[in-house]
Amino acid sequence: MNQRIKDHPDLAEKFNADEARVNWHDETLWWIRQKRDKAAWLLPEWEQLRETASLIKHNVLSNLSEYLLQFEQKARENGIVVHWAADGDEHNRIVHSILKQHGITQIVKSKSMLTEECHLNHYLADNGVDVVDTDLGERIVQLAKEPPSHIVLPCIHWKKEEIGELFHEHLGTPKGNADPQFLTHAARLSLRKNFLERKVALTGVNFAVAETGEFVVCTNEGNADMGAHLSDVHIACMGIEKLIPQRKHLGVFLRLLTRSATGQPITTYSSHFAKPRKGQEMHIVLVDNGRSAHLGKESFRNALKCIRCGACMNTCPVYRRSGGHSYHNAVAGPIGSILAPNFDMRANADLPFASTLCGSCSNVCPVKIDIHNQLYQWRQVLVKEGFTPRAKTAAMKAMAVTLANPGMYKIAGKMGRIAMRAVPGLVNNKFNPWYNQREMPVPPKESFKEWYQKNRKS
Numbered sequence: 001m002n003q004r005i006k007d008h009p010d011l012a013e014k015f016n017a018d019e020a021r022v023n024w025h026d027e028t029l030w031w032i033r034q035k036r037d038k039a040a041w042l043l044p045e046w047e048q049l050r051e052t053a054s055l056i057k058h059n060v061l062s063n064l065s066e067y068l069l070q071f072e073q074k075a076r077e078n079g080i081v082v083h084w085a086a087d088g089d090e091h092n093r094i095v096h097s098i099l100k101q102h103g104i105t106q107i108v109k110s111k112s113m114l115t116e117e118c119h120l121n122h123y124l125a126d127n128g129v130d131v132v133d134t135d136l137g138e139r140i141v142q143l144a145k146e147p148p149s150h151i152v153l154p155c156i157h158w159k160k161e162e163i164g165e166l167f168h169e170h171l172g173t174p175k176g177n178a179d180p181q182f183l184t185h186a187a188r189l190s191l192r193k194n195f196l197e198r199k200v201a202l203t204g205v206n207f208a209v210a211e212t213g214e215f216v217v218c219t220n221e222g223n224a225d226m227g228a229h230l231s232d233v234h235i236a237c238m239g240i241e242k243l244i245p246q247r248k249h250l251g252v253f254l255r256l257l258t259r260s261a262t263g264q265p266i267t268t269y270s271s272h273f274a275k276p277r278k279g280q281e282m283h284i285v286l287v288d289n290g291r292s293a294h295l296g297k298e299s300f301r302n303a304l305k306c307i308r309c310g311a312c313m314n315t316c317p318v319y320r321r322s323g324g325h326s327y328h329n330a331v332a333g334p335i336g337s338i339l340a341p342n343f344d345m346r347a348n349a350d351l352p353f354a355s356t357l358c359g360s361c362s363n364v365c366p367v368k369i370d371i372h373n374q375l376y377q378w379r380q381v382l383v384k385e386g387f388t389p390r391a392k393t394a395a396m397k398a399m400a401v402t403l404a405n406p407g408m409y410k411i412a413g414k415m416g417r418i419a420m421r422a423v424p425g426l427v428n429n430k431f432n433p434w435y436n437q438r439e440m441p442v443p444p445k446e447s448f449k450e451w452y453q454k455n456r457k458s
Helices: 008-016 019-041 046-062 064-077 088-101 113-118 120-126 136-143 160-171 180-197 223-230 247-261 291-295 301-305 311-315 317-322 333-343 360-364 371-384 390-404 406-422 433-437 448-455
Strands: 081-085 106-109 130-133 200-203 207-209 214-219 233-239 269-273 281-287
Touching: 008 019, 008 317, 019 247, 019 311, 019 317, 046 064, 046 247, 046 301, 064 081, 064 281, 081 088, 088 113, 088 120, 088 200, 088 233, 088 281, 106 180, 113 120, 113 233, 120 130, 130 136, 136 160, 136 180, 160 180, 180 223, 200 223, 207 247, 214 223, 214 233, 214 247, 223 269, 291 301, 291 333, 301 333, 301 371, 311 317, 311 333, 311 360, 333 360, 333 371, 360 371, 390 406
Parallel strands: 081 281, 106 130, 106 200, 200 233, 233 281
Antiparallel strands: 207 214, 214 269
């Protein structure tokens, strides 16, 4: 946390300034969590599906290099041009080089958290390429010049009235019109023109099948299909962990993905891309960007099983009340907090502490990632590596010594109770973060041990 300008508490405080928005954000995401529960409980085999998905992903991570080579060979046989990118910069250069080969300066793009991770939009804008995000939520945050705040619901922090004003400014809709159906229609009319005019479409990848060399893109709006089918060139970008071994495994993940994400039985569009259509060019960029290093960390490698459903965010009491932007990372919430330190431990040292460690994230994860255990383990790593505030580290060490010594604990407790009664300003002051948000409790006259010895021991 050294030298960081902003961190999770600072950014969460900014979000918390609008209490009505926090309450609405919290209630909306909890409503989605409840939908997820109902959808899951309709399947008696739900836990079996989770276990199967987890084991399939375990197999993939244990044999990732073989599956990647198998996928590359099959994809090339299908007529897909395969590229490899070691990091985000190389990924961006590859995409740009494809566009330059075709003299393209305008593209349409469907939702892809990988491109957010690589900051592709900014890179292409700096190189004179105009990118239009075609997922409605992505389009809204793009017009607002914001990053997504949620991996499935990128503008969940926006109210319909605010979107109405945004569309009035950028799309010319009537001022004051906040009807969702009207605004959606306005966005559709605007995007249709982009779909018809732009020759290159970029999509993400939800799953890639090593056995066949095909990949699957899931959307609820059909925007990825529209872009890919109308374009002369289709570029798909995927993290190397998105592989599954065989096509028969898709059913397991497709049944889990949207039930976990939004409570729907199935994604509206699950589109399979196996080869370019006649006259079309298809590229796929396989991106590492720290994933190999993450794979090598035994305690944290399970995080690579993530299928990006966002269920852990919807259930997390901290995420729901602090907003996605407080995580200052492409992937927010509990899963982002165990992925981000792997990319940059110093810059993301605050994120594993943005959790109550209640375990709700692990309970809803469709691939059984032990998220809260990894958050706890990251905290230990970060303290050991010196990425936590020195004062807090020293205080925790002093607390550990005190709690480990019954005599010292007894003396410290007694002194604390006396001090809080005699000089309450010692703890009730602006330098105490607890006091800034809450009233300090009235100190008891005696410890529990003293009370027990007086009343129960006989």
